[in-house]
Amino acid sequence: MIFLSLFYTFFMIGLFGFGGGYGMLSLIQNETVEHWHWLTSSQFTDIVAISQMTPGPIGINSATYCGYTAVVNAGYSAPMGVLGSTVATFALVLPSLILMILISKMFMKFMHHPSVESVFQGLRPAVVGLLAAATLLLCTADNFSTPTTDWWQFMVSCLLFVAAFIGVMFVKINPIRMILYCAIAGLVLLY
Amino acid sequence: MIPLIEEEVVNKKQWVSKDEMLDLIAIAQSCPGVFAINIATFIGYKLNKTRGAIATTIGTALPSFLIILLIAIFFHQFEDNKIVAAMFKGIRPAVVALITVPTFNLAKRAQLNKWTLWIPIVSALAIWLLGVSPIWIIIIAGLGGYAYGKLRVL
Numbered sequence: 001m002i003f004l005s006l007f008y009t010f011f012m013i014g015l016f017g018f019g020g021g022y023g024m025l026s027l028i029q030n031e032t033v034e035h036w037h038w039l040t041s042s043q044f045t046d047i048v049a050i051s052q053m054t055p056g057p058i059g060i061n062s063a064t065y066c067g068y069t070a071v072v073n074a075g076y077s078a079p080m081g082v083l084g085s086t087v088a089t090f091a092l093v094l095p096s097l098i099l100m101i102l103i104s105k106m107f108m109k110f111m112h113h114p115s116v117e118s119v120f121q122g123l124r125p126a127v128v129g130l131l132a133a134a135t136l137l138l139c140t141a142d143n144f145s146t147p148t149t150d151w152w153q154f155m156v157s158c159l160l161f162v163a164a165f166i167g168v169m170f171v172k173i174n175p176i177r178m179i180l181y182c183a184i185a186g187l188v189l190l191y
Numbered sequence: 192m193i194p195l196i197e198e199e200v201v202n203k204k205q206w207v208s209k210d211e212m213l214d215l216i217a218i219a220q221s222c223p224g225v226f227a228i229n230i231a232t233f234i235g236y237k238l239n240k241t242r243g244a245i246a247t248t249i250g251t252a253l254p255s256f257l258i259i260l261l262i263a264i265f266f267h268q269f270e271d272n273k274i275v276a277a278m279f280k281g282i283r284p285a286v287v288a289l290i291t292v293p294t295f296n297l298a299k300r301a302q303l304n305k306w307t308l309w310i311p312i313v314s315a316l317a318i319w320l321l322g323v324s325p326i327w328i329i330i331i332a333g334l335g336g337y338a339y340g341k342l343r344v345l
Contacts, residue, residue, distance in 0.1 A: 085259075122334070133319045
């Protein structure tokens with residue numbers, strides 16, 4: 001049943017989502033796109049885009065959007081979709097709620113224990129790998145088209161990718177502004 | 192988001208001290224889950240135990256939840272509009288680039304050297320090519336870090 005799957009999946013994402021928003025992104029992408037096919041690759045990229053432009057953490061934004069879209073795509077009505085988004089978002093924050101309360105209650109002193117620190121040491125490089133994988137998994141026909149189906153869109157997409165990368169990484173353009181520029185470019189070049 | 196939280200919690204409401212806040216931030220960042228929720232739970236618990244934690248969590252999640260829900264419900268009507276579709280065709284490659292940037296920045300912050308570079312490479316390939324779930328990578332990496340820490344002391 002989809003609601004149980006949503007709950008279980010987003011609970012796991014909330015429990016293992018290390019590395020902040022981007023680390024969690026890799027888990028969300030793997031579960032919602034690759035594993036359950038609740039979202040297509042482009043739907044996932046769309047929610048990341050929307051999340052950049054709206055306030056709030058990407059985890060919550062993705063859970064809400066995915067919960068709604070997954071249920072509606074499965075054929076349910078919009079109010080059921082709202083239930084789906086509620087279940088997903090609740091499941092996402094539940095591990096945090098439990099964990100942080102436990103830590104506040106009794107484990108505060110353990111957070112600085114060398115064993116705990118070494119666990120985090122191991123996680124840090126792995127999260128880089130998670131992000132790299134998410135990036136690679138998003139280089140799809142959904143997002144870029146292919147040279148054979150629509151070479152013009154493919155060329156423009158690659159160009160925008162490089163431009164956005166250089167713009168944000170080196171020229172330090174604000175990400176939201178970059179998205180807007182690329183939206184305009186899309187409108188002009190890909191209408 | 193951190194400066195915003197600091198301004199409200201430490202300066203205006205004075206619910207925690209600056210030093211305590213820094214400690215909470217460090218822990219909240221290391222823990223899994225949404226950072227803003229983690230911090231909110233800590234502060235909520237400190238002020239009013241479990242009920243406080245629930246209140247702050249709901250408060251933090253609700254605005255995003257409502258905004259995105261509205262967008263999700265109405266996006267469907269706009270998706271097929273030619274103008275919106277064209278804009279998103281331009282947005283999507285940009286978003287992929289926007290995820291590539293933190294990959295490099297995180298790599299810099301993780302201070303990868305020739306001894307540790309294999310970890311992100313193997314993780315990424317396992318997820319991308321073999322379809323291994325990132326959750327397993329997290330578990331293995333955490334255990335590996337723990338084991339390595341123990342071995343170093345020997």
